[in-house]
Amino acid sequence: MPKNETRDTKEVILTVALKLFSERGYDGVGIRDISKEIGIRESALYKHYSGKKDIFDSILKDINRRYQEEVSTFIPPESVANILSEESDVREELFRISVTMFQFYLKTEYGSQLRRMLTMEQYRTSEASKFFRELIIDKGLDYISGVFTDLMNTGVYVDADPMVMALQFYSPLYLLLSKYDNQPDKYEEALSFLEKHITTFNKTYLRSDRQ
C-alpha cells in the first residue's frame, strides 16, 4: 500500500518542473535542478516517473484536468449566464471576462507558467504545439465566438461573421499578453489598452453604442 506522501511528491514534481520549464525551457532544466528544488535526490524522481520526458508528458496530460479546475474557480459559471441576461450591462460583463482571461494567462501561477512553457516548446514537440494552439489560441477564439453568436441572436450585437468578430476581439488580448509578458511593471498600461480596445470594439458592434 502506498504511503500518503506519494501523491504529494508526485504532484510536487510536476509543479516544480512546470515552474522551471517555464523559465528555462525543457532542455535548460536538468533532473537535478528539479530534485534539488524539491529537496530530494535525483534518483528518487525515478520512483515516480520513468524519466525526464515522462515528467514533461505528464504535465501535458494533466492540462485538461488542471485547466478545467483552474478555470472553474477563476471564471464563475454565472458570468456566462449573466452576459446573456437582459439585466446586466454587456459592456461590463464582457470587460470582466476579458480581464479575467488576460489575468489568467499573465498573472496566475498555473496559467502563465503553462503558457510560457508551451510557447517555448511548441517548435520542439508536436504535442506541445497542439496544446499551445488549441489552448491558448483556439479555445479563446471559440469561447468568444460562442458569446458573440448568442449576443447576435438576441440582437444585442450587429450581425457579422462570429469567427471574424472573435478574431478581432480576442487578438488584441493575445498580442497584449506577448507584449507585456516580460514587463510586469507596465501591467496598468496593458489593462488600459485592453479597455480602450473593448470600448472601441463596442462602438462598432454593440447596437446601443454604435456611432
Added chain:
Amino acid sequence: MPKNETRDTKEVILTVALKLFSERGYDGVGIRDISKEIGIRESALYKHYSGKKDIFDSILKDINRRYQEEVSTFIPPESVANILSEESDVREELFRISVTMFQFYLKTEYGSQLRRMLTMEQYRTSEASKFFRELIIDKGLDYISGVFTDLMNTGVYVDADPMVMALQFYSPLYLLLSKYDNQPDKYEEALSFLEKHITTFNKTYLRSDRQ
C-alpha cells in the same frame, strides 16, 4: 592577412546556427550540431567566435542590419508612398502590405527563423526578450500606426486613436502567425482569415466603405 573564405564561414555559422536554434532552441543545439551541418570540426568554430554564447549574441547583433536588408528587398519603398497617393486603391495597398508582413514572418527563411528563435528564447535572455517585443510586436504596431495617422490626416480613414487602431489591425495578423505557425498546409485558410479581417476592418474605419 585573412583568407577570403573567412567572411564566408563566419556568416555561414550564423546562418546555420539561426536555423538550428529556431528548430530546437539554444539549449537544444550543440556546437557539434552546428559545425557538423557546416562540414567543419567544432574546434574551427572558435577561430571565428569565442564560444556558443558569442554565436547567439552575434545573431542578435546582426538583426538590425539583416532586418533592414531583408525588409528593403521585401517591402519596396514605393508601396509606402503608394498608399498615400490618391490614385491607388487603399484597400488593395493595405492588403498587399499586410500579406507581405505576414509572409515575411511566416514563410521567409530569415523572418520565420528569427521570429521562432526569439519566441523560444524570450524567457531565457532579456536581450532576446527585448528584440522579440521591439521587432515582432512594437515595430509592426508602430508601422501600422504611422500609416493610419497619415490616412486619417488625408481624411481617407475616420478619426480615431491611431494606436488603438493599429492594435486592432495588427493583432489578428499577429495571432494568425501563431495559429498557423506549425500548420503550413493551412496557409490558404490563414490568408482567407486575414483578408476577411481587413475587409471587415475597412467597413468600420474606411470612410468610403462605412456602413
Added chain:
DNA sequence: TATTATAGTGAACAACTGATCACTTGTCAA
C-alpha cells in the same frame, strides 16, 4: 622563395547530462 598569419584538424579535458542499482528507512497490513 621564405615568412607569416589564417583556417581547419584531431585529440583531449573537466563538468555535466539522464539514468541505474544496491541499499536503507519508514509505514501499513497480516
Added chain:
DNA sequence: TTGACAAGTGATCAGTTGTTCACTATAATA
C-alpha cells in the same frame, strides 16, 4: 511482531556538453 513494499539515498555509469591546445595545410605578403 513480522513481512512486504513504497520512497528516498549515495555511488556510479556511459554519453554528451562547451572548450582548449598542439599541430597541419594553405594562401597572401615581404
